Amino acid sequence: MGGLLLAGCASIPAGQRSALAEWKPSPNHGVRRPSIIVLHYTVEDTLEGSREILSDADRKHPVSSHYLLDRDGRLLQLVPDHLAAWHAGAGRWGTIRDLNQASIGIEIVNTGSEPFPDAQIDALIALLADLCARHDIPRSQVIGHADLAPGRKIDPGKFFPWKKLADAGFGLWPQGEPVDPPPGFDPWMALRAVGYPVDNPRAALQSFRLHFRGIDDGDRGTDRPDANIEQQNAQALPTLEPEDLRILYALTRN
Amino acid sequence: MRLISLVLTAALALALSACATAPRNPIATWVPSENFDVRRPVVIVLHFTEQDSVQQSLDTLRSQNSGGRVSSHYLIGDDGHIYQLVSDRDRAWHAGAGRWGTITDLNSASIGIEIDNDGREPYTEAQVTALLKLLDDLTTRLRIPKSQVIGHSDLAPTRKVDPGPHFPWKRLSDAGYGRWPQRALSDPPPGFDGWMAMAMLGYSPIDRAAVLRAFRMHFRGRDDGAELVPELDAEDLRILHALTQSQ
Numbered sequence A: 001m002g003g004l005l006l007a008g009c010a011s012i013p014a015g016q017r018s019a020l021a022e023w024k025p026s027p028n029h030g031v032r033r034p035s036i037i038v039l040h041y042t043v044e045d046t047l048e049g050s051r052e053i054l055s056d057a058d059r060k061h062p063v064s065s066h067y068l069l070d071r072d073g074r075l076l077q078l079v080p081d082h083l084a085a086w087h088a089g090a091g092r093w094g095t096i097r098d099l100n101q102a103s104i105g106i107e108i109v110n111t112g113s114e115p116f117p118d119a120q121i122d123a124l125i126a127l128l129a130d131l132c133a134r135h136d137i138p139r140s141q142v143i144g145h146a147d148l149a150p151g152r153k154i155d156p157g158k159f160f161p162w163k164k165l166a167d168a169g170f171g172l173w174p175q176g177e178p179v180d181p182p183p184g185f186d187p188w189m190a191l192r193a194v195g196y197p198v199d200n201p202r203a204a205l206q207s208f209r210l211h212f213r214g215i216d217d218g219d220r221g222t223d224r225p226d227a228n229i230e231q232q233n234a235q236a237l238p239t240l241e242p243e244d245l246r247i248l249y250a251l252t253r254n
Numbered sequence B: 001m002r003l004i005s006l007v008l009t010a011a012l013a014l015a016l017s018a019c020a021t022a023p024r025n026p027i028a029t030w031v032p033s034e035n036f037d038v039r040r041p042v043v044i045v046l047h048f049t050e051q052d053s054v055q056q057s058l059d060t061l062r063s064q065n066s067g068g069r070v071s072s073h074y075l076i077g078d079d080g081h082i083y084q085l086v087s088d089r090d091r092a093w094h095a096g097a098g099r100w101g102t103i104t105d106l107n108s109a110s111i112g113i114e115i116d117n118d119g120r121e122p123y124t125e126a127q128v129t130a131l132l133k134l135l136d137d138l139t140t141r142l143r144i145p146k147s148q149v150i151g152h153s154d155l156a157p158t159r160k161v162d163p164g165p166h167f168p169w170k171r172l173s174d175a176g177y178g179r180w181p182q183r184a185l186s187d188p189p190p191g192f193d194g195w196m197a198m199a200m201l202g203y204s205p206i207d208r209a210a211v212l213r214a215f216r217m218h219f220r221g222r223d224d225g226a227e228l229v230p231e232l233d234a235e236d237l238r239i240l241h242a243l244t245q246s247q
Helices: A002-007 A047-057 A118-133 A162-167 A186-195 A200-213 A242-252 B002-020 B054-061 B125-143 B170-172 B194-199 B208-220 B234-244
Strands: A029-031 A035-039 A067-069 A073-076 A082-084 A103-108 A142-144 B036-038 B044-048 B075-077 B080-085 B088-094 B108-113 B149-151
Touching: A035 A118, A047 A067, A067 A118, A118 A162, A142 A200, A186 A200, A186 A242, A186 B194, A200 A242, A200 B194, B044 B125, B075 B125, B088 B149, B108 B125, B125 B170, B149 B208, B194 B208, B194 B234, B208 B234
Parallel strands: A035 A103, A035 A142, A067 A103, B044 B108, B044 B149, B075 B108
Antiparallel strands: A029 B088, A067 A073, A082 B036, B075 B080
């Protein structure tokens, strides 16, 4: 543990070096900072229960997040901002292939089947303002776990108030009056341009609708995504609704 | 031995107390979890030094310059000798302002490699061989996907032209690094939006002429200069279409 703690401290010289290179140290360097923020819900009903899970080093797959936010706005920090917490898992968002390395993870106490109280969202917005200011993170760089891991994750879920975050200036949201895209508009390329991995098209569409329409295709039955990428057939791309197309077109013109 | 151990312990304690307080956020209650790592880079950025000698670059990258302090993790001489200046876990100052897709702070997310080249000459065989070895080492040790290798001009097309039109991207691709069309080129379907494909690859849509110049240096080995007409030709579209066919 001591070694790991020390490794986060820029003043300790024992770092990662290549055996292929001659070491000619330069003083011109700093500490790697996060450049994106990922939001989760805990599923677990209580703050204390969630904290125990996020601090348990003996689980088969240990997990953590930088922050844990209770329903009443109480905020815990579990991992320092400059280190990588273990919250994102496999997934990608645009050119970021390993989200844990580049992100701050915020776990929000919520079972997934309830609305988020105002006190909690107000505290979240205050935390986002703090993080974006201190680490120079563009305010648009706030996403959900489901966005980076479609088919595997659906948090922070259909109840999460992305519009309210957008009104406070955070995250991605269509700007201006939504209009129909021109003929030839390729929504699958648009989804990829926004950041979504589309290896599993149905799952990507589910994550997109959770985020921008507050709709869970899982509830609609017929569109349940198949997590097994191998079984996906490229011929069977799901059809986007006109509202999906308008939102995507607006997002790619932001 | 005992004295050395005591001194070491004291130094460690000092270092720990020096940095243990800094990273905590005052608006939160601190309840530490042991489940974390040091942040690893997720992309590799290639540069040319635009200088005449590796010694001159070693000075620039390790001192306080009039133009501001800069650095890179690695520097490769024209004889293939590799220098490391900054630890892989630290943030070197090579990329500056720019973005590559959803990566908005390239210095924080990358390893920077400077290659000793004045910007007007071909890269030497020894240099490219050394670079390929270094890329193999970095992608293995730091678990960076091999496709995640870009040029400085890709992330900062309005400001930078390195590693320039002489850089052998095709050869890197043959060795498995970077992005390159993976199939024979063919015309894209009608309605194919080349500029959206550019954005999907990672190019920032701020200045089309600058983006197209950077794209052509990377994928066509030609520099059309700052005054080029920002219109995609048939070959640009074929390359872009092929690039969008792989994830």
